[in-house]
Amino acid sequence: MWCSINPSLSRPSESAADDGDERASPACLVADQLRSKQTRRRAVRAPMEIQIAGLCKNYRSIHAVRDFTLRLEPGILGLLGPNGAGKSTLMRMLATVTRPSGGTIHFDGTDVVRAPGKLRRILGYLPQDFGVYPHLSATEFLEYIGALKGIPRRELRARIAKLLELVNLSHAASRPLGGFSGGMRQRVGIAQALLNEPRLLIVDEPTAGLDPEERVRLRSLLQEMASDRIIIFSTHICSDVESVAARIAIVEHGTLLAHDVPSRLLEPSESLEAGYLRIISGMREAA
Amino acid sequence: MSRVWPIAALVRADLLERTRCYQYLATIVATMLLGTLLLPGRGSNYETFLVDNYRGLYNSAWVGASYALLSALLLSIFGFYLVKNAVERDRVSRVGEIIATTSIDRFGYTLGKALSNFLVLASLTGMLFLTAIAMQLVRGESKSLDLAQIAAPFALAVLPLVAVVAAVAVLFEMTPWLRSGFGNVVYFFAWVTYASWSFEAKLHAAWWRDLFGANLVMRQVWAAVLRVDPHASPNSIEIGAQAGANVRHSFTFTGFHWAPNEIGDRLLWFAVAAGIAIFAALLFDRFARPARAVERRRSSAFAARWSAAVERLTTPITDVIFGSDFGAIVLAELRLLVRGLSPWWYVVAAGLWAFQLGADAKMQSIAVGLAWIWPMLLWSQLGTREHLYGTEQFVYPTLLPIRRQFVA
Numbered sequence: 290m291w292c293s294i295n296p297s298l299s300r301p302s303e304s305a306a307d308d309g310d311e312r313a314s315p316a317c318l319v320a321d322q323l324r325s326k327q328t329r330r331r332a333v334r335a336p337m338e339i340q341i342a343g344l345c346k347n348y349r350s351i352h353a354v355r356d357f358t359l360r361l362e363p364g365i366l367g368l369l370g371p372n373g374a375g376k377s378t379l380m381r382m383l384a385t386v387t388r389p390s391g392g393t394i395h396f397d398g399t400d401v402v403r404a405p406g407k408l409r410r411i412l413g414y415l416p417q418d419f420g421v422y423p424h425l426s427a428t429e430f431l432e433y434i435g436a437l438k439g440i441p442r443r444e445l446r447a448r449i450a451k452l453l454e455l456v457n458l459s460h461a462a463s464r465p466l467g468g469f470s471g472g473m474r475q476r477v478g479i480a481q482a483l484l485n486e487p488r489l490l491i492v493d494e495p496t497a498g499l500d501p502e503e504r505v506r507l508r509s510l511l512q513e514m515a516s517d518r519i520i521i522f523s524t525h526i527c528s529d530v531e532s533v534a535a536r537i538a539i540v541e542h543g544t545l546l547a548h549d550v551p552s553r554l555l556e557p558s559e560s561l562e563a564g565y566l567r568i569i570s571g572m573r574e575a576a
Numbered sequence: 577m578s579r580v581w582p583i584a585a586l587v588r589a590d591l592l593e594r595t596r597c598y599q600y601l602a603t604i605v606a607t608m609l610l611g612t613l614l615l616p617g618r619g620s621n622y623e624t625f626l627v628d629n630y631r632g633l634y635n636s637a638w639v640g641a642s643y644a645l646l647s648a649l650l651l652s653i654f655g656f657y658l659v660k661n662a663v664e665r666d667r668v669s670r671v672g673e674i675i676a677t678t679s680i681d682r683f684g685y686t687l688g689k690a691l692s693n694f695l696v697l698a699s700l701t702g703m704l705f706l707t708a709i710a711m712q713l714v715r716g717e718s719k720s721l722d723l724a725q726i727a728a729p730f731a732l733a734v735l736p737l738v739a740v741v742a743a744v745a746v747l748f749e750m751t752p753w754l755r756s757g758f759g760n761v762v763y764f765f766a767w768v769t770y771a772s773w774s775f776e777a778k779l780h781a782a783w784w785r786d787l788f789g790a791n792l793v794m795r796q797v798w799a800a801v802l803r804v805d806p807h808a809s810p811n812s813i814e815i816g817a818q819a820g821a822n823v824r825h826s827f828t829f830t831g832f833h834w835a836p837n838e839i840g841d842r843l844l845w846f847a848v849a850a851g852i853a854i855f856a857a858l859l860f861d862r863f864a865r866p867a868r869a870v871e872r873r874r875s876s877a878f879a880a881r882w883s884a885a886v887e888r889l890t891t892p893i894t895d896v897i898f899g900s901d902f903g904a905i906v907l908a909e910l911r912l913l914v915r916g917l918s919p920w921w922y923v924v925a926a927g928l929w930a931f932q933l934g935a936d937a938k939m940q941s942i943a944v945g946l947a948w949i950w951p952m953l954l955w956s957q958l959g960t961r962e963h964l965y966g967t968e969q970f971v972y973p974t975l976l977p978i979r980r981q982f983v984a
Contacts, residue, residue: 381673384676384677385676385677386673386676386677386862386863386864387864388864406679406681409677409678409679410679412677414673414674414677416670416673416674418670418673419670419671419673419674420668420669420670420671421669421671422589422592422593422665422669422671423593424592424593424596424597425589425592425593425596429589429592430589432585432589433585433586433588433589434674434675434678435585436581436582436584436585436586437582437585437586437675437678437679437680438678438679439582439678439679439680441581442581465596478674481674
């Protein structure tokens with residue numbers, strides 16, 4: 290249970306331990322909700338799968354992503370690569386924002402490029418660089434995105450309240466977003482990505498602007514959610530994914546250099562950062 | 577999932593975002609101030625609506641007719657430029673990238689934006705309606721206030737018009753080559769052409785030639801004038817500010833009587849607006865192209881050059897503005913203007929220069945006009961670029977940025 294695994298997720302003032310009921314904390318409520326839905330899903334659904342095959346994206350003469358093939362199953366995939374490696378372009382294609390120049394993306398057998406609707410219904414996406422409406426409050430903005438995601442109005446308000454507590458923004462729920470700091474906006478972005486309880490969560494540099502405590506909270510939340518969801522965690526900061534990623538994919542120049550579980554990707558007692566640098570430099574030398 | 581709820585939420589969010597800023601408040605105030613000028617007093621040196629020099633008594637029927645006509649003209653041109661940023665806001669702010677991953681389809685999104693545009697313009701229409709009521713009371717020529725007589729021409733002439741303007745604004749935003757300043761120029765010329773064509777029809781325009789509702793309103797006013805003066809000329813209906821007109825004040829317009837087919841004709845424009853919005857939806861790319869990639873590159877390049885130029889400054893503050901690096905800033909501004917321009921821009925510019933040189937006296941004014949308009953699309957970015965592309969934090973901490981940039 291994630292709130293007992295990582296007590297830092299619940300702030301002392303919010304902690305359920307204060308009243309002796311651990312489940313009363315908002316983080317636990319969301320976790321419970323996710324877990325009960327997870328149990329129901331297990332009963333009716335086969336494991337989800339996303340198959341990327343020969344994916345390419347070209348911007349005129351620039352090959353942002355080339356011949357990218359990968360199979361994704363529930364769990365956290367840490368997508369690592371230097372700036373400009375093509376991670377964000379790959380994320381945008383997976384999130385159905387950009388059409389690939391070539392190749393296919395299949396979600397549970399459906400061609401996502403041709404029929405993106407099925408994926409969008411279960412997708413949560415946090416872009417690397419996103420904006421907000423500065424004159425809307427956090428609640429209003431989340432209501433807007435929630436409505437566009439098709440969440441019924443009855444459920445939306447309660448879900449927003451829980452998510453705002455989860456990302457520690459309840460105190461600022463009715464303030465205009467234009468006055469939010471970068472970290473607060475990022476947390477609004479995280480909340481909108483989680484609004485529809487996504488089965489596929491794509492987060493592109495989600496820890497940008499977050500303070501250390503919030504980074505830990507986010508990582509733990511993602512880890513807890515990962516058991517029956519595919520989470521793609523794109524970053525160029527190794528420590529962000531080191532402790533949580535079930536699999537690591539390393540990308541450079543739009544090409545998948547390596548993809549495996551950390552134990553097979555890394556040397557014994559090697560840190561992810563050291564392993565990442567070894568793989569990147571090895572590939573560069575080979576090239 | 578209900579299709580109405582996401583669209584309603586989109587309209588609500590869009591409206592809240594637009595109406596909670598000072599610009600909207602300023603627009604409302606400006607609209608109402610302008611509205612006070614639409615009903616000149618007896619001592620004024622201009623008139624706004626005359627039929628063969630007949631000006632009606634300022635009763636509710638006449639006030640409604642003249643305000644509706646003038647509001648239609650004003651909102652059809654200024655209203656377009658006011659609302660032509662609904663999709664652009666999502667594109668530039670990158671909220672669009674989140675919207676693109678949601679379940680709302682392109683028709684829902686486009687319809688929502690068109691509805692939001694319509695409500696913004698309808699709110700301005702409402703302000704002009706309130707101003708009309710106030711001005712009738714201020715002028716005091718008739719103390720009898722008939723709200724229905726003022727409201728009806730607004731509802732039948734102006735609201736269908738702004739519905740079409742709202743949809744056309746979305747269409748322009750969805751069409752890549754009409755999205756930018758070029759689209760603004762195209763709209764202006766299209767508006768002038770349509771307005772001339774519509775008013776040429778005098779009192780016999782078919783419904784599709786009378787988007788402004790002007791002929792519909794004028795037909796009834798004209799019929800009332802004929803009852804007073806059978807020799808009045810329909811060719812001398814004047815709309816807009818007329819200075820020094822010989823006004824005869826002997827005419828009372830008693831009100832409108834709308835036939836069902838006239839009302840039906842006006843309602844058809846709502847269907848046209850819906851059709852335009854649906855067509856616009858077919859062009860919607862769901863924010864597949866990153867926002868203004870070229871402009872962002874240009875802005876970044878500018879910021880870097882600007883900072884480098886200012887860093888090199890060691891001269892005293894009095895020499896700063898026209899100091900040795902002033903040339904570097906001018907060069908940076910110039911590079912920023914032209915960086916990323918399509919080769920076709922230069923081809924068209926060269927063509928316009930050649931046109932000016934080769935044009936005869938009759939065509940000279942057109943050639944010069946076009947040559948002025950073409951670079952205007954570049955110049956129009958100068959004042960808002962830092963705000964638009966978020967480079968204020970690079971540029972404004974430098975020494976005397978506004979003064980130096982303005983001069984450059």
